[in-house]
Amino acid sequence: MKIVQVAFEGFTDVDVHLPWDLLNRVRREDWRVRIVADRPVVRSQTGLALTVHGGLEEIADADAVLFASGPATRALCKDAAFLASLHLDPSRQLIGSMCSGALILAAKGLLEGIPATTYPTARKDLEAFGVTVLERPFVRHGNIATAAGCLAAQYLAGWVIETLLDARTRELVLRSVQPVGEGFGFDDADAIRSLYAPESLSR
Amino acid sequence: MKIVQVAFEGFTDVDVHLPWDLLNRVRREDWRVRIVADRPVVRSQTGLALTVHGGLEEIADADAVLFASGPATRALCKDAAFLASLHLDPSRQLIGSMCSGALILAAKGLLEGIPATTYPTARKDLEAFGVTVLERPFVRHGNIATAAGCLAAQYLAGWVIETLLDARTRELVLRSVQPVGEGFGFDDADAIRSLYAPESLSR
Numbered sequence: 001m002k003i004v005q006v007a008f009e010g011f012t013d014v015d016v017h018l019p020w021d022l023l024n025r026v027r028r029e030d031w032r033v034r035i036v037a038d039r040p041v042v043r044s045q046t047g048l049a050l051t052v053h054g055g056l057e058e059i060a061d062a063d064a065v066l067f068a069s070g071p072a073t074r075a076l077c078k079d080a081a082f083l084a085s086l087h088l089d090p091s092r093q094l095i096g097s098m099c100s101g102a103l104i105l106a107a108k109g110l111l112e113g114i115p116a117t118t119y120p121t122a123r124k125d126l127e128a129f130g131v132t133v134l135e136r137p138f139v140r141h142g143n144i145a146t147a148a149g150c151l152a153a154q155y156l157a158g159w160v161i162e163t164l165l166d167a168r169t170r171e172l173v174l175r176s177v178q179p180v181g182e183g184f185g186f187d188d189a190d191a192i193r194s195l196y197a198p199e200s201l202s203r
Numbered sequence: 204m205k206i207v208q209v210a211f212e213g214f215t216d217v218d219v220h221l222p223w224d225l226l227n228r229v230r231r232e233d234w235r236v237r238i239v240a241d242r243p244v245v246r247s248q249t250g251l252a253l254t255v256h257g258g259l260e261e262i263a264d265a266d267a268v269l270f271a272s273g274p275a276t277r278a279l280c281k282d283a284a285f286l287a288s289l290h291l292d293p294s295r296q297l298i299g300s301m302c303s304g305a306l307i308l309a310a311k312g313l314l315e316g317i318p319a320t321t322y323p324t325a326r327k328d329l330e331a332f333g334v335t336v337l338e339r340p341f342v343r344h345g346n347i348a349t350a351a352g353c354l355a356a357q358y359l360a361g362w363v364i365e366t367l368l369d370a371r372t373r374e375l376v377l378r379s380v381q382p383v384g385e386g387f388g389f390d391d392a393d394a395i396r397s398l399y400a401p402e403s404l405s406r
Contacts, residue, residue, distance in 0.1 A: 012224070013220055013224040013227070014217075014224035014225075017216055017217055017220035017221070018221065020216060020249065020251075021216040021217035021353070022217075024216070024248075024249040045227075046223065046224070048223075048238075048253070050251070051251075119383065119395075120387055120388065120389050120390075120391050120392040120395055121392045121395050121396060123389050123392065135384050135389045136383065136384060137382030137383050137384060137385065138382070147382075148382065148383035149381050149382035149383040149384075149385065149386060149387070150224070150379075150380040151354070151380055151381055152382035152383065155382070177217065177352065177353040177354055178352050178353075178354055179340030179350075179351065179352035179354055179358070180320060180322065180323065180338060180339065180340050180351035180355065181338050181339060181352075182340065183352060184323055184352070185323065185338055186323045186326050186338045187323075188323050189324045189326065189327075192322075192324050193324060
């Protein structure tokens with residue numbers, strides 16, 4: 001199973017790094033997470049350099065593709081060359097977005113006839129594509145999902161994990177990042193250690 | 204005001220990137236956030252390279268110093284050279300940690316006589332320093348605070364923002380990352396835009 005996160009120049013830091021961290025808590029030999037972009041190094045909105053794992057061509061054979069967010073999405077959703085380089089197939093791929101990343105899904109025609117969510121500052125831009133925009137943290141319709149508000153990355157990554165693997169793995173991964181006492185407590189140390197043993201999950 | 208985040212080889216991704224993203228939502232000319240380490244580039248637990256802003260000497264003149272977490276803390280808290288390079292002064296600095304980063308605070312003698320929290324898998328290591336470890340997401344005593352569970356980064360970053368600035372700025376920053384409808388809703392688009400206008404916060 002291959003999950004691809006699409007980043008770009010000016011991405012919102014946590015909208016890439018929170019899904020990335022969550023998805024990497026799945027330890028299976030057949031589970032690969034890759035960050036891709038249209039260039040070898042992209043800088044986040046705050047100026048941190050991120051050397052990505054590959055180019056946009058990696059999207060084509062992914063099982064799940066998640067788009068990042070950031071002010072740059074307003075230009076990218078009108079960038080014909082960028083859009084043409086995204087080889088997406090919603091019949092066999094899970095496709096999702098964080099916050100304003102929904103604009104890229106809309107530009108690719110993936111939100112035709114289905115509702116979606118986005119960050120408040122991108123709502124009008126998304127509506128301009130004719131999309132019905134719901135004020136919800138997570139909206140899923142078949143293989144397409146949109147999440148809004150950075151911490152809703154939990155819903156997006158959780159959806160990918162549960163759909164490609166199972167609900168138990170999703171639950172363990174999400175519990176592992178909650179504040180202590182809200183997810184895992186002190187009595188769960190052994191459970192957490194086994195979570196991170198190689199190949200421990202979903203087997 | 205200068206806030207320094209201390210990273211190291213093998214850091215837990217989101218325990219650096221979530222506080223970083225939150226702290227960078229404060230837009231003031233006199234507010235600087237820097238990630239430092241004992242080398243120019245550190246790799247996260249998942250293998251992402253992070254080019255840091257400076258070395259550990261930057262700790263000395265910081266107003267707040269936040270330690271990252273990761274398996275490496277078990278060795279770092281026994282590494283005399285590393286510990287000697289941390290010039291901390293709890294009488295004039297806020298000093299905090301994510302998850303197992305509390306082991307470094309303990310090794311520096313900062314948790315003597317005060318309780319702390321840590322990630323479940325590091326509890327026994329922290330108790331071995333003689334620290335009273337509480338099963339809570341956030342424990343503060345004067346200028347020293349420990350947070351546990353990745354998403355408790357909100358409490359840690361929020362504490363720094365409120366203490367160095369004010370409660371309103373803390374609230375706006377934390378609301379801005381909540382899932383849509385739980386923090387900001389669609390009617391808050393203008394409020395969010397003003398949040399990110401230069402110099403808009405805390406003025």
